[in-house]
Amino acid sequence: MKLFVTGIGTEIGKTVCSAILTKYFNADYWKPIQSGDLDFSDSMKIQDWVGENVVIHPETYQLQLAASPHQSAAQEGISININDFNLPETQNNLIVEGAGGLMVPLSDSEFMIDLIEKLNIPVALVVRNYLGCINHSLLSIKALNQKKINLKYLILNGNFPPDTERVICKNIQPKTEIIRISDIENITKENIESITKQLIKIG
Structure with a gap:
């Protein structure tokens, strides 16, 4: 099972949901692009929340600026092309976490949704309640x-x-299956494990 976790926007809980799915499916984790927060990246968070035994595949791009990948890459004189990305080789289940939403630009002409299409794996779309979330x-x-x-x-x-x-x-x-995840006040390894155990069986 391979799954691409995306969201309807930024800061809506993709990494927490990715941690829960990684734990639930006993999966490997891969973040193709990390844009900013390199001192506490999403890969580091997954390791912290899921446990040391989780297999984390290295990012294809680690960019310094906390901004859209195309902007972060441009600042470093880098051009991102979706052909640079290949799924990690693994016999395990794999959770792939995107950056931002579907139309986040990787370049002036390619977007996160194009990367999903290239990788050709199913999607989990994370939704959080806020004014405008229905539209998004x-x-x-x-x-x-x-x-x-x-x-x-x-x-x-x-x-x-x-x-x-x-x-x-x-x-x-x-x-499409619906997964409901409760609010987590304090994101800890113990709370991630507790939420994972509460999930109704998903396949």
């Missing part, structure tokens, strides 16, 4: 559908008003 969710779902990318999981991260949840969930394909 439906646009993301529509973009995935247009590219014929398999939306395997819709992850509802945190609590949602029933009216918000209903509209979002009505716009996914019947084959």
